[in-house]
Amino acid sequence: MQLSIVFLITSFFTFIFIILKIRKNGLNIDDSIIWIIWGILLLILSLFPQIPTYISDILGFMSTSNFIFSIFIFFLYILLFVQSIQISKLKEKQKELIQKLSLKEKNERDSKK
């Protein structure tokens, strides 16, 4: 029961925090979607604690909290991986940008001569 309340509060504050960030133009809506889905999932788990209990029983976890922790770690892993991909893309794009600008500058200098 206590765990449910903790989850309830967590999901609520996650949501508030996301909205505040978006209001201040600090977060892209696209990037916030995954966090909102995560918040909703937490809400469902906390409102219906039978669901995690049931699933953890089926999968053979020692206790429900172990199952919850596993889910958290799994989620964070996935998110971390996705962010690594995004960072790689950003790096690549930034490199491309600098190269193209440098080439452009060089071409302009040459054409002035």
Added chain:
Amino acid sequence: MELKTLVIIPAYNEALNIEKVVGDIQKNASNIEYIIVNDGSKDNTLEVLQKNKYNYIDSICNQGLFGAVQTGFKYALEHGYDIAIQFDGDGQHSAKYIYQLIKSIENGNDIAIGSRFVAKKKPWSARMLGSRLISFCIKCMTGKTINDPTSGFRAYNKKCILDYALDMNNPPEPDTLVYMLKKGRIIEEIQVSMNEREFGESYLNLANTIKYMSRMIISIFLIQPFRKR
């Protein structure tokens, strides 16, 4: 007073379509200025633009539809245009409706949408299911009916150009319309007919559709109502 109008045409790999699109504008809306934003196309779109001496911006890298359209809005803002019209580079839209959209803005509306379903009924096809769902969500949140929220053929007045050019969370998508309605902007729909695209394929597949729809629904219900007006 004549309002200065700019047609913004985002183009990504549209070498086969762009000549027809600009030809259409030059023929059917000849006194309207246009700008093409080449979004880092991988085909020879740029050469086509140079060869025909079109008015274009060449974005250095690919930045996606939102970035390309926003580049156009920033250009419109810098050069003091009063109306910006978003116009697809794939030949879906017809330039003959541009004057009607401008007329609607002149009549005091903030956004005019070139809509397929004002006078005509929306067909019950799988493709239109998503459109219906988004219309329903918008109706729920704002009480206003927008028959064709996914239409990419829209005209914006000066206030809206400012919003779209500078805010990071205003992509030219249906969820931004909810934000605009909440802000008290007036949206009018104008009946237009659209063509099927001739060359190239659209992004619509199952995975993208699910992603798009979940983004729209979450954004419309859980984000837009709480944004700063």
